Amino acid sequence: MNNLKNLRGTVDLLPDQLIKWQNVEKIVLEQLARASINEIRTPILEMTELFIRGIGEGTDVVSKEMYTFIDRGERSCTLRPEGTASVARALIQNGMLSNHPLQKLWYMGPMFRYERPQAGRQRQFHQLGVEFIGYDSVRSDVEIIALAWDILGKLGIKELNLEINTLGDLDDRSNFQKSFLKWLDINKDSLDLDSQNRINKNPLRILDSKNIQTKKVLENAPRLFNFLSEKSHKRYSALKRQLEVLKIPYIENFNLVRGLDYYTHTAFEITSGALGSQATVCGGGRYDDLIKQMGGPNTPAIGFAIGLERLILLAGKDFEIPRNTDIYIINQGLIAESLAMDLSRKLRNYDLLVELDLSGASFSKQFKKANKLKSRSIIVIGDDEAVKGEFFIRLFDQSSNGNEEELISFENDIKLENWINNNLLVR
Template identity: 55%
Template structure:
C-alpha cells in the first residue's frame, strides 16, 4: 500500500522542533506586548479580490503564486499569501479606527504561496507580522523596525544586516520609474533576458539583478533618492536619524524594492548570511495607500513580517535546542504498585512536577535504563513491597542516593524535593 505523504512544500513540525517554535513565539509576543501590541487572528482564507486589490494584480505573488480555488457556491477563495491584507480588511470591517488613536497589532500563522520549494521556502510557511496602523510619523516606522531588531536580538541571532530604502509616494515612484526606463532603454539588448522583461513590467527590479553585465550597466543608473519629493525625503531622513539615535545599524540600499504594490516610503529588510539564497528573515515597510485601496478612509500604516521557518533555521544552526527532562521518572511493578503509581504521579503533577510514568511493567532493570535515558533528576520506585505498606523510594540519579518515604510524606515534602531538583539543575 502506497504511503500518503505530506503535500509538496508542506512540512510536519515534529515534537523535537517545537521548542524552537515556542521560543520564537514566546519571545516575540513578550516583546510586542511590552510595546502594547495586541494579537489579532484573521481567517486563513479570504476572497480572492482582497489580495488582487491589496497586493496588486501585476505582482508575482498575485500573478503566479496564489492558492486560489472556487468553493461550492462558486466563490473565488484564496489561501492568504501574506498577512497584511487580511489585517487591514479586519481593521476596516470592524471599524477599529473608531477606537481612537493608532492600532498596534500583531499576528502569527500559516501563509501559502505556490512556489518551487527550497531551503527556507515552502508552500505553506509561517509568519509573525506586526502592523502599526493610523500614523505616518517617522517615529512609527522606527518603532516597528526597533521591535523587529529587538526580537531578533532576544533570540540571540547574529550577523544580521538591516537594509533601508525609501520608495517614495506614488508620484515619486512613477517619476523614478520613467527615469529608469529612459536610462535602461538604450542598453536594452545588453541586459539579461529577465531584465529586458522587467523594463516594461517592473523596472525597479533591474537594479536587483544578479547578472554581471546588467549590474555593470545599473551602476550608473539614477538613484531613487534623487527622485523623492520634499516630504518623502524629509520622512526618510528623519527615519534614518531616529535609527541612528537608537544606535540601530543600517545601510541605505537604493536597490531595495519590495515586491508588493502597497509599499510607500520606507522599505526595509533584515537579512542573514547564514541562510541560502532565501536570506531575508524580516521584511516590511510603510503602506500608506492600502487602507484606502481596500475601501477605508485614507490611513497611513507601517508593518513588517518575519519568516518563522527562516528564524528557526538560524536558531538550529546555533544549536540552541534543549530537551525537556522530567523531574521524576516513575518506575513501578506489580498490580497494586502500578495502580498506586498512577495516582501518585497525578498528585505530583498537580503539585507542579513533571512526571514521566513508565507504563511497560517490565523488569526494574529495563525501567531504570529508560529512566536514565529520560535524563530525569530522580527516579520514583514503587514495587510490591513498598505498595503493601504505602511507601515509596526516591532515587537521585546523579548521586545514586536513595531515600524511602511514606507516600503521604512524599507529597508533604514537595518543597524540599523541588529544592533538590533545582540544585541538580544547577549542575
C-alpha cells in the same frame, strides 16, 4: 514505503524539531508582549480578490504563486500568501479603525506560495508579522525596525545586515516612473529578458534585478532618490538619524524595492549570509495607502514579517535542548500502578515534568528508561511500597550518592512538597 506522502514544499515538524520552534517562539512572543503588541488572528483562507487588490496584480506572488481554487459555492478562494492584506481587511471590516485608530498588532501562522522549494523556502511556510496601524511618525518606523532587530538579537543571531531605502510617496513614485519609463524605452534592449518583461507589469522591480549586466546599465538610470519631495527626504533623513542614535547599523540600498505593491516611504530588509541564497530573514516597510485603497479610512501603517523557517535556521543550537524529565515514576503491580497514577496527578500541580511509566515492564527496564531520559529524580512504587502505603523518591543524576533518597507516605503531602522544594525546584 506507501504512496501517501506530504505534498511538495510542506514538512512534518516532528517532536524533536519542535523543541527548537517552541523555544524560539517563546522568546519572540515574550518580546512582543513586552512591547505591548497584541495578537490578531485572521483566516488562512480568503477571497482571492483580497490579494489581487491588496498585494497587486503585477506582483510575482499574485500572478504566479498563489494557491487559488474555486470552492463548492463557486467562490474563488486563496490560501493566504502573506498576512498584511488580511489584517487590513479585518480591521476595516470589523470597524476597528474608528474605535481604535492606533494599534500595534502581531500575527503568526502558515502562509502559502507555490514556488520551487529550496533552502529556507517552503510552499507552506510560517511568518511572524507585526503591523503598526495608524502610526505615521518616523518614530514608528524606527520602533518597528528596532523591534525586528531586537527580536533577532534576543535569539543570539549575529552578523545581520539591515538594509534600508525609501520609496517616497505615490506622487514621488509616479514622477520617477514617468522619467524611468522614458529611460527604459531607450535602454530596453540592453536589459535582461526578465527585466524587459517587467517594463509594463512592474517597472520598479527592475531596480532590484540581480542580473549583472542589467545592474551595470541601471547605474545610468534615473534614481528614485532624486525624485523625492522635500518632505520625503526629510523623513528619510530623520529615520537614518534616529537609527544612528539607537546604534542600529544600517546599509542604504537604493535598489531595495519590495515585491509587494503596497509599500511607500520606508522599506527595509534584514539579511544574513548564513542563509544561502534565501538571505532575507525579515522584510518590511510602510504602506500608507493600502488601507484606503482597500476601502477603509485613510490610515497610515508600517509593518514587517519574519520568516520563521529562516529564523529557526539562524537560531543557535542552544534552542534545541529539551527540558529534562524531573520525576520518572517507576511502578509495577496492580495496587502500585493505581497509586502511581494517583501520585502522578498530584505531582502535576507543580511546575515539574513528570512521566509515569505505563509499560508494566521489569524494574530494571524502567530504571534504564529513566536513565535514558536523564530524569532528575525517580519515584519507585512496587508491591512492598504499595502494601505499606509509601514510596521512594530520590535524585537520579550520576553525581548524587543516594543520600537524598526519602521514603514518603502517600498521605504525607507536606513531606513530599518539602522534598520537591529542596531537591527539584532549587536550581
